[in-house]
Amino acid sequence: MNELESKAMARTWFYPFQLPSGKVTPTYHGGALDLIHHTRTRMLDAELARSFGEDFSALSALDLACHQGWFSAHLARRGFGRVVGIDARAEHVADASLIRDAMGLSGWTVHQSDVHRLDELALGQHDLVLCFGLIYHLENPVGALRVARAHCRRLCLVETQVVPGISGWVDYGSYRFVRPLKGSFGIIDETGETHGPEASTTGICLVPSLEALLWIMQRIGFARVEVLPVPEDGYEQLVHHKRVMVAGWVEG
Numbered sequence: 001m002n003e004l005e006s007k008a009m010a011r012t013w014f015y016p017f018q019l020p021s022g023k024v025t026p027t028y029h030g031g032a033l034d035l036i037h038h039t040r041t042r043m044l045d046a047e048l049a050r051s052f053g054e055d056f057s058a059l060s061a062l063d064l065a066c067h068q069g070w071f072s073a074h075l076a077r078r079g080f081g082r083v084v085g086i087d088a089r090a091e092h093v094a095d096a097s098l099i100r101d102a103m104g105l106s107g108w109t110v111h112q113s114d115v116h117r118l119d120e121l122a123l124g125q126h127d128l129v130l131c132f133g134l135i136y137h138l139e140n141p142v143g144a145l146r147v148a149r150a151h152c153r154r155l156c157l158v159e160t161q162v163v164p165g166i167s168g169w170v171d172y173g174s175y176r177f178v179r180p181l182k183g184s185f186g187i188i189d190e191t192g193e194t195h196g197p198e199a200s201t202t203g204i205c206l207v208p209s210l211e212a213l214l215w216i217m218q219r220i221g222f223a224r225v226e227v228l229p230v231p232e233d234g235y236e237q238l239v240h241h242k243r244v245m246v247a248g249w250v251e252g
């Protein structure tokens with residue numbers, strides 16, 4: 001174990017990173033959340049194989065809300081030529097950088113930025129954009145999805161908690177002007193938890209229904225949108241449709 005690995009192993013993490021020596025970083029949830037990370041990784045890999053084949057060396061990826069870099073590390077290890085992670089929290093950027101260096105991965109950069117202020121970094125477009133575990137922590141999830149779309153050249157994967165939807169018709173100003181609902185949002189209060197490492201930075205969270213998410217992704221410019229299959233032995237929230245991973249392709 002080198003010095004960087006020792007530093008990583010000396011504390012607890014959100015993710016069980018496997019380091020070059022084979023050691024796995026201890027997690028602060030005692031392994032209770034490992035399955036959600038592994039399930040999403042399996043789903044990501046299945047989609048990568050379907051959309052990109054086996055050689056990723058010419059591809060670039062943008063990991064929005066990368067946290068400590070679990071998915072960025074995975075993409076870098078799988079051979080993506082360029083991986084860019086961004087997160088609002090400075091401590092995650094520092095942690096992701098430590099993990100990258102401890103793993104000896106190159107071609108992976110990490111920046112501190114709010115997803116709504118990404119223009120300032122001028123990161124350009126990427127073949128793959130990941131938007132995992134983010135939009136249900138935001139008060140402007142549609143804006144964040146637009147950011148994801150603007151930075152996407154080929155495929156965007158959005159993984160999120162969803163709420164049960166309501167459907168039906170609304171008298172929109174008058175009974176003469178009746179409009180169908182295209183989905184709905186649930187409001188979750190994280191105002192007391194904004195210090196939490198996985199939480200919202202503002203505390204007001206709009207969580208979409210699945211119908212809302214699919215409709216919005218189509219409207220903001222994804223030519224094809226699809227809910228990805230979940231392994232039967234995967235994390236219960238994904239298996240039971242409380243969370244989803246949706247793929248949006250720029251070209252049909």
Ligand SMILES: C[S@@+](CC[C@H](N)C(=O)[O-])C[C@H]1O[C@@H](n2cnc3c(N)ncnc32)[C@H](O)[C@@H]1O
Nearest residue numbers: 065067087088089114115132133198199200201
């Ligand atoms: C539940 S964690 C998900 C982390 C990772 N993407 C995953 O799926 O495992 C939410 C992440 O979103 C980040 N975050 C919250 N609000 C953000 C914002 N406005 N812009 C960028 N990142 C944000 C948090 O710092 C945290 O790392």
